Amino acid sequence: MNNSGRSEAQVGEILSGEAFLRERLHPRRRDFNFLCFTDLLGVIRPFADSIPKGGRVYDYGCGGAPYEALFAHCAEYVRADLIPGPRVQKRLRPDGLTEEPDAAYDAVLSTQVLEHVPDPLAYLRETLRILRPGGEALVTTHGMFEEHGCPYDFHRWTVIGLERVARQAGFEVVETRKLTAQVRGAVQMLHYLVETLRLPGPRTPVWYLLDLARRVHRRALRPVLNWAVDQFEGQGVVPGDGPAAVYVGISARLRRPQ
Numbered sequence: 001m002n003n004s005g006r007s008e009a010q011v012g013e014i015l016s017g018e019a020f021l022r023e024r025l026h027p028r029r030r031d032f033n034f035l036c037f038t039d040l041l042g043v044i045r046p047f048a049d050s051i052p053k054g055g056r057v058y059d060y061g062c063g064g065a066p067y068e069a070l071f072a073h074c075a076e077y078v079r080a081d082l083i084p085g086p087r088v089q090k091r092l093r094p095d096g097l098t099e100e101p102d103a104a105y106d107a108v109l110s111t112q113v114l115e116h117v118p119d120p121l122a123y124l125r126e127t128l129r130i131l132r133p134g135g136e137a138l139v140t141t142h143g144m145f146e147e148h149g150c151p152y153d154f155h156r157w158t159v160i161g162l163e164r165v166a167r168q169a170g171f172e173v174v175e176t177r178k179l180t181a182q183v184r185g186a187v188q189m190l191h192y193l194v195e196t197l198r199l200p201g202p203r204t205p206v207w208y209l210l211d212l213a214r215r216v217h218r219r220a221l222r223p224v225l226n227w228a229v230d231q232f233e234g235q236g237v238v239p240g241d242g243p244a245a246v247y248v249g250i251s252a253r254l255r256r257p258q
Contacts, residue, residue, distance in 0.1 A: 011083050011085075011150060011151050013085065013086070015063035015064040015083070015085055015087075015150075016063070016064040016085045016086040016087045017064070020063075020064055020066070021064050021066045023037060024037050024040070024066035024067070025041075025066050025067065025069065025070075027041075029222075029223040029226040029227055029230070030218075030219075030222060030223040030226075031226075032191055032195070032222070033188070034226045035180050035184050035185075035187065035188045035226060035229065035230070035236075035248075036179070036180050036188060036248055036249060038230070038236065039179040039180045039184070039236040039237055039248075039249065040111065040112075040140060040179065040249065040251075042179075042236055042237040043138065043140065043177055043179065043237055043251040043253075044067050044070060044109075044111065044138065044140070045070055047107075047109070047136075047138040047253065048067070048070035048071050050136075051071065051073075051074055051106060051107045052106070053073050053074070053075070054074070054075045055074045055075060055106035055107060056074065056075060056076045056078070056104065056105045056106050056107075057071050057074050057076065057077045057078065057105065057106065057107045057108070057109060058078045058080065058098075058100065058104075058105045058107070058108045058109070058130060059077065059078065059079045059080065059108075059109045059110075060080060060098070060108050060109065060110045060113065060123075060126075060127060061080070061081055061082070061092075061110055061111075061113030061116070061117075062079040062080055062081050062087065062088060063081060063083075063085070063087070063150075064085065064086075064087045065077075065079045065087045067109065067111065071109075074106075074107075078090060078105075080092055080098060082094075082096055083151065095122075096117060096118075096119070096122070096123060096126075097122070097123075097126045098126060098130060100130045101130075102129055102130065103129075103130070103131065103132040103133065103135075104130050104132070105130050105131055105132065105135060106131075106132060106135050106136075107131075107135060107136055107137065107138075108127050108130065108131055108135070108136075108137040108138075109137070109138055110123075110127065110137060110138065110139045110140070111138075111140045112140055112141060112142065112249075113139075113141070114139060114141040114155065114157070114162075115141050115142045115145075115153060115154060115155045115156065115157070116150050116151075116152055116153060116154065117154065117155075118152070118154055120155065120165055121165055121168055121169055124139070124165060124166055124168075124169035124171065124254075125169045125170065127139075127169070127254075128169055128170050128171055128256050131256040132256070133256055133257065133258045134255065134256065134257075134258050135255070135256050136174065136253060136254060136255050136256075137171070137253075137254045137255075137256075138251065138252075138253055138254075139162070139166070139251070139252045139254060140179070140249060140250065140251045140252075141155075141157050141162065141249070141250055142155075142156055142157065142248065142249055142250070143156060143157055143158065143159075143178070143179075143247045143248055143249055143250050144156070144185060144189065144246065144247065144248050145248055145249070146192050157250050158250075159176050159178060159240040159241075159250055162176065162250055162252050163176055163240070163252065166252055166254050170256070170257070171254040171255060171256065171257075172254065172255040172256075172257055173252060173253075173254060174253040174254060174255050175239075175240065175252075175253045176239075176240025176241075176250065176251065176252045176253075177237050177238065177239065177240055177250070177251045177252075178237075178238045178239070178240060178242065178244050178247035178249075178250060179236065179237055179238075179247060179248060179249030179250060179251060180235075180236060180247060180248035180249055181235045181236075181238050181244035181246060181247040181248075182232070182235045182244050182246055182247075183229050183232050183235055184229050184232055184235045184236060184248075185235075185246045185247050185248045186246060187225050187226070187229045188248050189248070190225070191217075191222060191225075194213065194214055194217045195214060197210040197213055197214055198210065237251075240252075
């Protein structure tokens with residue numbers, strides 16, 4: 001069984017749902033993952049802007065392809081995933097590899113996929129194969145984050161670990177970034193911890209107290225905290241070789257050698 005507790009069809013529908021897509025492309029301060037998705041956009045937008053008009057882009061593990069609109073200037077944007085869904089154009093092979101020819105794309109986008117891949121090295125080698133020489137991939141994944149099957153959840157990463165496997169796959173590492181770091185990362189994890197304030201068993205007074213705490217946090221404290229730490233913009237996207245030791249996400253911009 002997968003570790004999401006849902007069927008593939010259910011997962012595909014969730015990944016293509018209106019709320020799922022809106023939260024990623026237009027995050028709001030009351031959203032649970034406002035900080036993560038805001039910081040992700042901070043690396044995805046510049047990558048999209050760097051792709052020339054006429055470029056071909058492959059979204060490898062697209063889900064609902066929430067960032068497609070950022071690549072509207074490109075000639076082609078191919079959406080591929082292992083799990084079927086309303087937004088999936090091409091199904092990946094059961095082993096997670098593609099049916100694409102060599103050197104077919106100018107860019108590959110992989111957002112929050114690598115933690116769900118059982119063999120990250122094989123996935124990155126496939127990414128390299130379908131890129132033209134000099135083409136680039138943007139890979140984002142999780143550093144410190146809760147387990148979330150989609151349908152499976154296998155890995156968490158450090159910057160140095162991601163750089164190492166990318167080089168093993170044959171890539172040049174252009175740059176890495178730590179995302180939602182330090183205070184921003186701590187507040188993101190606080191949101192998760194508050195959501196898990198639950199006691200098993202009968203509904204005692206303490207149970208009701210914790211339930212009230214969750215409701216107050218969702219409706220009042222979460223947007224206020226997100227606003228407060230949003231003032232720490234410099235902790236949203238920080239250099240991969242910087243001193244930040246706590247970070248929720250990682251991005252790596254990778255290039256296929258000429």
